[in-house]
Amino acid sequence: xxxxxEPKQRAPPPQEIDExxxxxxxxxxxxxxxxxxxxxxxxxxxxxxCNVNDKKINDAVADFKVWxxxxxxxxxxxxxxxxxxxxxxxxxxxxxxxxxxxxxNTYTEKKMADDKSAISNIRIVMMSELYTxxxxxxxxHFQYTAAKVNAGSLGNEAKDADRGFHAxxxxxxxxxxxxxxxxxxxxxxxxxxxxxxxxxxxxxxxxTLISMEDLNLITGKECDSFLDYLSxxxxxxxxxxxxxxxxxxxPMPPPPVY
Numbered sequence: 324x325x326x327x328x329e330p331k332q333r334a335p336p337p338q339e340i341d342e343x344x345x346x347x348x349x350x351x352x353x354x355x356x357x358x359x360x361x362x363x364x365x366x367x368x369x370x371x372x373c374n375v376n377d378k379k380i381n382d383a384v385a386d387f388k389v390w391x392x393x394x395x396x397x398x399x400x401x402x403x404x405x406x407x408x409x410x411x412x413x414x415x416x417x418x419x420x421x422x423x424x425x426x427x428n429t430y431t432e433k434k435m436a437d438d439k440s441a442i443s444n445i446r447i448v449m450m451s452e453l454y455t456x457x458x459x460x461x462x463x464h465f466q467y468t469a470a471k472v473n474a475g476s477l478g479n480e481a482k483d484a485d486r487g488f489h490a491x492x493x494x495x496x497x498x499x500x501x502x503x504x505x506x507x508x509x510x511x512x513x514x515x516x517x518x519x520x521x522x523x524x525x526x527x528x529x530x531t532l533i534s535m536e537d538l539n540l541i542t543g544k545e546c547d548s549f550l551d552y553l554s555x556x557x558x559x560x561x562x563x564x565x566x567x568x569x570x571x572x573x574p575m576p577p578p579p580v581y
Contacts, residue, residue: 350453355453363455364416364455365416365452365453365454365455366414366415366416366452366454366455366456366457367414367415367416367417367420367450367451367452367453367454368412368413368414368420368449368450368451368452368454368458368495369412369413369414369420369424369447369449369450370410370411370412370413370447370448370449370450370487370490370491370494371409371410371411371413371424371427371445371446371447371448371552372408372409372410372411372445372446372448372490372538372541372542372549373408373409373411373431373442373443373444373445373446373542374407374408374409374442374443374444374542375403375406375407375408375409375441375442376439376440376441376442376443377406377407378439379439379440379441380403380409380441380442382441383430383433383441383442384401384464386430387401387426387427387430388462388464388518390426391423391462392514394415394419394422394423395461395514396415396416396419397413397414397415397419397420397422397423397462398413398414398415398457398459398460398461398462399411399412399413399414399415399423399459399462399498400412400459400462400463400464400465400494400497400498400521400525401462401463401464401465402464402465402466402467402494402525402532403464403465403466403467404467404468404469404532404535404538405467405468405469405535406466406468408535408538408539408542409442410490410494410532410533410538411427412458412459412491412494412495412498413427413462414454414457414458414459417452421559421560424552424555424560425556425560427442427445428445428552428556430442431443431445431552444542444551445551445552446541446542446546446549446550446551446552447549447550447551447552447555448487448490448491448541448549449487449488449490449491450555450559457502458495458498458499458502459498459501459502460502460505460512460517461512461513461514461517461518461521462514462518463517463518463521463522463525464522465521465522465523465525465526467525467526467529467532469529469530469534469535475530475531475533475534476534476536476537477489477534477537481537482548483540483541483546483548483549484548486533486537486540486541487541487548487549489533489537490532490533490537490538490541493531493532493533494532494533496528496531497525497528497531497532500524500528501521501524501525501528504524505517505520505521505524508520
């Protein structure tokens with residue numbers, strides 16, 4: 324009927340969009356080979372979690388800073404949470420990342436005067452490859468203690484895999500945000516400048532990181548979902564040792580005739 328106005332439709336409420344939850348085309352083996360043929364630089368990412376000796380960690384951090392400064396291809400961030408747990412995110416070419424993880428593991432073996440190491444109980448939470456973009460610009464570390472220990476925890480019903488991905492997601496998001504802030508300032512991005520400026524920015528994102536409760540569960544004895552460093556090294560870093568069954572035969576079989 325003329326003159327009758329249709330009721331106005333209410334606009335749907337705005338929805339928050341999680342950039343990391345968006346679907347993207349998965350990288351196939353053919354895509355990876357094509358990238359290699361085109362000489363496209365790719366990066367790997369690894370996330371380590373470990374227990375920290377708060378009285379010894381500063382020496383380990385100072386030593387790792389010297390090491391990583393000589394390896395500019397390795398970037399990332401070491402977040403020391405509550406003075407007891409380290410969340411170490413590293414990225415770079417695969418072999419360089421392996422070298423960084425191996426060097427970081429040496430702090431579990433270096434004993435101090437009181438026979439205590441700086442870190443212990445390293446666990447590999449996440450390892451992924453073939454990224455064409457970095458999340459971090461250089462390497463730095465920062466310390467953060469949440470006002471509420473259990474704030475933002477996933478709860479007892481969450482699985483270990485959920486906690487591991489949440490740890491990776493939160494530290495990765497913080498790294499991207501800090502990178503954006505550093506670039507927006509237009510300041511120098513050399514190692515020392517980044518090392519001085521980035522920790523304060525990372526602490527501003529501390530509340531968004533994985534909670535201490537979830538970190539304690541990941542490093543706890545009951546959690547067996549993540550590889551310890553030695554298992555990871557044996558599986559991914561150490562060259563495989565192959566022994567043919569024919570080598571175990573005695574007498575040795577005659578060589579094949581073709």
